[in-house]
Amino acid sequence: MSQSAPKNFFPVGASYAPLAKAREVSIDQWEEDIANMQELGLNVFRLFICWDRVEIQRGQRDFSRIDHAFDLAAKKGVKVLANVGGTFSSLQGIYSPRWLVNECGCTLLTPTQGATPELKANRFYLCYDDPTYQREAKAFIQEAVARYQNHPALLAWSGWNEPRLSECFCEHSIAAFRSFLKDKYHSLEGLMEAWSTEFPLRFDSWDEVYPQAQAGFEHGGYAPYIDWKSFVAGNRTNKFNLVQSWIKEVDATTPVISHIAVPSEADIFGEEDILGVSIYTVHRQGKIGEFTPYYFTFVQNAWRIQEGFQPNRADPDGFWVVETEAGPVSWVHGMQPYTYSPRKMNARDMHYIAFGARSLIRWLYRSRVSDAQAGEFNLVGWDGRVTPRAEEFGRLGQFLNQHADLFLNHHTDHSGVMILDSTDCSTLAAAEGYYGRYWTNVPYLYNAFLHIGVRPQVCNARQIMEGILDGVKVLYIPFRPYVSDAMASVLRSFVEAGGTLIAESPFAIKNMEGVHHEVTPGKMTDVFGAQVYDLGRIQEATCGGIPAADFKAEIDVQTALVEASFENGDPAIVSHRFGRGTAVLYASLLSNAYQLNEPFQAEDLKLPTISYAEGEAFRQELRQRVQAAGIEPAWELSDISDESRINIQVIIRQLPDGRRMIFILNMDDKANTCTLRIPGLNDVEEIGNSETECAVVLESDQIQVRLNEWGWTVLCG
Numbered sequence: 001m002s003q004s005a006p007k008n009f010f011p012v013g014a015s016y017a018p019l020a021k022a023r024e025v026s027i028d029q030w031e032e033d034i035a036n037m038q039e040l041g042l043n044v045f046r047l048f049i050c051w052d053r054v055e056i057q058r059g060q061r062d063f064s065r066i067d068h069a070f071d072l073a074a075k076k077g078v079k080v081l082a083n084v085g086g087t088f089s090s091l092q093g094i095y096s097p098r099w100l101v102n103e104c105g106c107t108l109l110t111p112t113q114g115a116t117p118e119l120k121a122n123r124f125y126l127c128y129d130d131p132t133y134q135r136e137a138k139a140f141i142q143e144a145v146a147r148y149q150n151h152p153a154l155l156a157w158s159g160w161n162e163p164r165l166s167e168c169f170c171e172h173s174i175a176a177f178r179s180f181l182k183d184k185y186h187s188l189e190g191l192m193e194a195w196s197t198e199f200p201l202r203f204d205s206w207d208e209v210y211p212q213a214q215a216g217f218e219h220g221g222y223a224p225y226i227d228w229k230s231f232v233a234g235n236r237t238n239k240f241n242l243v244q245s246w247i248k249e250v251d252a253t254t255p256v257i258s259h260i261a262v263p264s265e266a267d268i269f270g271e272e273d274i275l276g277v278s279i280y281t282v283h284r285q286g287k288i289g290e291f292t293p294y295y296f297t298f299v300q301n302a303w304r305i306q307e308g309f310q311p312n313r314a315d316p317d318g319f320w321v322v323e324t325e326a327g328p329v330s331w332v333h334g335m336q337p338y339t340y341s342p343r344k345m346n347a348r349d350m351h352y353i354a355f356g357a358r359s360l361i362r363w364l365y366r367s368r369v370s371d372a373q374a375g376e377f378n379l380v381g382w383d384g385r386v387t388p389r390a391e392e393f394g395r396l397g398q399f400l401n402q403h404a405d406l407f408l409n410h411h412t413d414h415s416g417v418m419i420l421d422s423t424d425c426s427t428l429a430a431a432e433g434y435y436g437r438y439w440t441n442v443p444y445l446y447n448a449f450l451h452i453g454v455r456p457q458v459c460n461a462r463q464i465m466e467g468i469l470d471g472v473k474v475l476y477i478p479f480r481p482y483v484s485d486a487m488a489s490v491l492r493s494f495v496e497a498g499g500t501l502i503a504e505s506p507f508a509i510k511n512m513e514g515v516h517h518e519v520t521p522g523k524m525t526d527v528f529g530a531q532v533y534d535l536g537r538i539q540e541a542t543c544g545g546i547p548a549a550d551f552k553a554e555i556d557v558q559t560a561l562v563e564a565s566f567e568n569g570d571p572a573i574v575s576h577r578f579g580r581g582t583a584v585l586y587a588s589l590l591s592n593a594y595q596l597n598e599p600f601q602a603e604d605l606k607l608p609t610i611s612y613a614e615g616e617a618f619r620q621e622l623r624q625r626v627q628a629a630g631i632e633p634a635w636e637l638s639d640i641s642d643e644s645r646i647n648i649q650v651i652i653r654q655l656p657d658g659r660r661m662i663f664i665l666n667m668d669d670k671a672n673t674c675t676l677r678i679p680g681l682n683d684v685e686e687i688g689n690s691e692t693e694c695a696v697v698l699e700s701d702q703i704q705v706r707l708n709e710w711g712w713t714v715l716c717g
Helices: 027-040 064-076 131-148 171-185 188-195 222-250 282-288 293-299 302-308 342-354 388-402 423-432 441-450 461-465 485-496 602-606 613-628
Strands: 012-015 044-048 079-087 154-161 256-259 276-278 319-323 357-362 417-420 457-459 474-477 480-482 500-503 507-510 530-537 551-557 561-565 571-578 581-586 636-638 648-654 660-666 672-677 685-689 696-699 702-707 711-716
Touching: 012 388, 027 064, 027 388, 044 064, 044 154, 044 357, 064 079, 064 131, 079 131, 079 222, 131 222, 154 222, 171 188, 171 222, 188 222, 222 256, 222 423, 256 319, 293 441, 302 457, 342 357, 342 388, 342 648, 342 660, 342 711, 357 388, 417 441, 423 480, 441 613, 461 485, 485 500, 485 571, 485 581, 500 613, 507 530, 530 571, 551 571, 648 672, 660 702, 702 711
Parallel strands: 012 044, 012 357, 044 079, 079 154, 154 256, 256 276, 276 319, 319 357, 417 457, 417 474, 474 500, 480 507, 500 581
Antiparallel strands: 530 551, 561 571, 571 581, 636 672, 648 660, 660 711, 672 702, 685 711, 696 702
């Protein structure tokens, strides 16, 4: 096992060398670079152990460059995060050694049904369902783990770098898919019944069953497509778990982190010791132009990471940032030239910390020197000289480690409000043809709650079914046309027990196979005291006086109370007491209409933006709902303009000793002052800030805050 890091060790650093692709800086510069890292205040770097570089010829493994990096790290007192597993769609590294095909007969990826792939390209992909490939990869990974498991520099293993979905139609994958179907349906008859929604299907044997890679009006039914996509996603999860098991067979004690590509994928695995993530903004900003500060903050989607939290982990409320921008880009990946100021990058990183990040690892310390990304993303200069952004990052790292006992141990301050993020419906959304259209409902709704002083938690369907609603007072479900019978039962129990369920239309009009309910919301009309019997395009700008988008549900009120109506008198908002709780149904989409200043993505350009003042109707609706459920705002901002207040982030966390930890961030291009009131807060101390002097003044239960552009302060009280 690795020698453990100090007790209060907050990993701060960057990816360095060896890398997984292209050429890194010359090995004779490594010692000076690693010494500079340590002097700056960085305490970890990330490297890749890559099969194609270590074993170019079968049976001849050369780990010398990796040995040297580990030894230099130990010499300089720096830790190593080692990517020993897969990258993208490979079980190990990015590129596989060519001899796996030529000498071992490993199966090339078959990207389409009926294709016969041949090794006629420099770049090739293997099928990770091939048992020969798995056997060879296991042997290499386990040798690497055994080689470094006792090295004093080892901090953790990375099991898979930014895993991608891999669709293969070779015999190995098709056999695995058929096994998946047998486990689900138990018999060929059960499969045929489930798959015959679009047209009758008849198979005489399992050998006739193949994947259906598309769905739609002429591509075939939804059920076969959903099954294939579910298998592909689950197969990726199984492969990570397989790689992790290989690591654990040799080294049972060193933690294994995952490394997902984006926060929205936080829940794709679940069994990793530590949840790791890449969070970039420049990849999108560089293609569509400069973001406003408001957009910059929320396009990161850091709040979505909590969907991957697991109660069985040693740190169930934390995650590692394994990649984020370290420096400028010029044109790589089709982007426009862009860079962030040192203060902006540090504010971005403190935003991650406030959500529970337990590490900050930027990409890259030194840039690659060949091929894609050469001369880009670098923290230090091209020749290794220290830059102002590196100095600022180093100071941040020193601050985090001076107070690591706090930054490693703060946890979610539960507001009692939960938003259901319907990422589990994405396959159906793709089949129905609107994928991506409504994904902004959650960030827009999240922002609206923040603007009334309530920070909601965000969950997914898995967490709903596993009991995350225990203790929750309000569950808000934006756009979700699909609800299973099992989820409907959980939602019913939630309301019966005293919870407030709020849903926008369309809601629960189909099940999770896309089969339409004739009576909707499916299995919940008694909960809402109303039935939706039709759905059309909304012809006015509001739903009961609240800005709305796209839809108008026709509601037949049964025992519900009509709280607001459309211009023609049709019900717009209805509520209903059920058991000890309340169910609220809006006849349109309200969340998507809370689009302040600019859209989050091109698909929303058809929706009008509204001003902060025009959003007050929705905010007032939310205030009334949460207050009726017994929830009061956790903070209140005053003495600040509407234009600026939306860029002030207040994030309250809980410490084990009962104190609160308050992050205040000015995520803005200009300095801002405001008055912040946090009920019940007293005896506050400032732990640190981004400024050269105290950033806050406490007056009774109010805090006077002044922060320069992209400034931040952290308080305890």
